[in-house]
Amino acid sequence: MDSLSGLSVFVQVAQTRSFTAAGRVLGVSSSAVGKSIARMEERLGVRLFHRSTRSITLTSEGALLLERSRRILAEVEAAELELSEASATPRGKLRISVPQVRGLLMPVISSFMRAYPDIELDVDFSDRMVDVIDEGFDAVIRTGKPQDSRLMARHLGHYQLVLVGTPGYFDQYGTPRQPQDLSRHACLRHKFCASGKLEPWPLRQVPGAAEPSLRAPLVSSTIESLKHVAQDGLGIACLPDYMVNQAVAQGQLQRVLDEHLEHRGSFWLLWPASRHASAKLRVFIDHMCAGLFPTDAASQA
Numbered sequence: 001m002d003s004l005s006g007l008s009v010f011v012q013v014a015q016t017r018s019f020t021a022a023g024r025v026l027g028v029s030s031s032a033v034g035k036s037i038a039r040m041e042e043r044l045g046v047r048l049f050h051r052s053t054r055s056i057t058l059t060s061e062g063a064l065l066l067e068r069s070r071r072i073l074a075e076v077e078a079a080e081l082e083l084s085e086a087s088a089t090p091r092g093k094l095r096i097s098v099p100q101v102r103g104l105l106m107p108v109i110s111s112f113m114r115a116y117p118d119i120e121l122d123v124d125f126s127d128r129m130v131d132v133i134d135e136g137f138d139a140v141i142r143t144g145k146p147q148d149s150r151l152m153a154r155h156l157g158h159y160q161l162v163l164v165g166t167p168g169y170f171d172q173y174g175t176p177r178q179p180q181d182l183s184r185h186a187c188l189r190h191k192f193c194a195s196g197k198l199e200p201w202p203l204r205q206v207p208g209a210a211e212p213s214l215r216a217p218l219v220s221s222t223i224e225s226l227k228h229v230a231q232d233g234l235g236i237a238c239l240p241d242y243m244v245n246q247a248v249a250q251g252q253l254q255r256v257l258d259e260h261l262e263h264r265g266s267f268w269l270l271w272p273a274s275r276h277a278s279a280k281l282r283v284f285i286d287h288m289c290a291g292l293f294p295t296d297a298a299s300q301a
Helices: 002-016 019-026 030-044 060-083 104-116 167-173 179-184 222-229 241-249 279-292 295-301
Strands: 049-051 056-058 092-098 117-123 138-145 151-159 161-165 187-191 215-220 236-240 254-256 266-274
Touching: 002 019, 002 030, 002 060, 049 236, 056 060, 104 117, 104 241, 104 279, 117 179, 117 279, 138 167, 138 279, 151 279, 161 241, 167 254, 215 222, 222 236, 222 241, 236 241, 241 254, 266 279, 279 295
Parallel strands: 092 117, 092 138, 187 215, 187 236
Antiparallel strands: 049 056, 138 266, 151 266, 161 236, 161 254
16 A cells, blocks of 8 residues: 555656645645655666756656556546445546636536535646646547547537627628628637637638638637627627527627538547546536537437
8 A cells, every 4th residue: 555655646746746736735745755756766766757956857767657657546546436335426536628618618517516516626728739648637628539549538519610790790891791701801810829820710712712811900819709809899700609609599699601611610528548437537428418519419319
C-alpha cells in the first residue's frame, strides 16, 4: 500500500508540476511530498523530475511511469468501487473539459449535479485540443470526429452552422438572397483561439460567381459575443443552430441563405480507453448523451 500511496503522490506532482500544489490536493505538507518522491526515486534508481527554482518537469523515465501509474490507480479505484457497497451510488470527483458553449452545456451540467449530488465536478471550459490522458481528464466533450486511438468515444449529436441577423437589421440593410450579397453587409466573424485564424463561413458558391468579400466590423474568439451583437441588430453572424433556435422561434433572429450553406458538425464525448468506466463516469456519459441532443439520442435508441 505504501507503493500505491507513493504513486498517488507522484501523479499529483506530475499533474500540478508543484510539490506545494500536490500537497494541497493530498492534504499533506510540501516537504512530505518531496520526501515521498525522493524515496520513490531512490527505490527505482532513476530521477523522475527535473527540478529548478522555477519549475518541475518530468524526465523521460517519469513520463513513462506517469502513464503506467494512471492505469494502475484507475484499476485500483475501479476495484474499490466494485467491492464497496457504496459503489452503487456514483460518487467522487470527475474532471472534465468542455468547449466554451455554456448556453448548450450548463443546463445539462446543472441537471446532472441535481441528479448526482455526491459527484464533484471539476470543469475546464476550453476550446483548445486538450490531451485527455496526459492532462488527467476523466472525460472531454469536443467537436469533430475523434482521431486518438487511446480514447473511447460516444457520439452526442449533430448541429449545423446558420447565418442569422435581426429582422430590424434586414429591414434596414436588405435581406441577402445570394452569397455575393454578403459583401454589402456587416459580417460578425469568429476566430479560433489556438491559431487566430477566422472560421470560414460554409457558403456553397454559385457556379462561376466570385467568393464574396466579408466586411467584419467585429472579430471575436467567443461565439457567445457574436450572438449578443447580432441580437443587438449590428450585423450577421454565423452560429450553431442550437445556440439560436430559440431566438429564431421567438422572432428575435432570422435565418438567411439556408439553401446556400453546407455544414454538419458533431459533438463527441471522449474518455481514456485504458480506464475502467467507473460508476461516476458511466452516469456522466449517459446523462450527457440523453440531455444535450435528446432528438438524436432518441433516434439512436
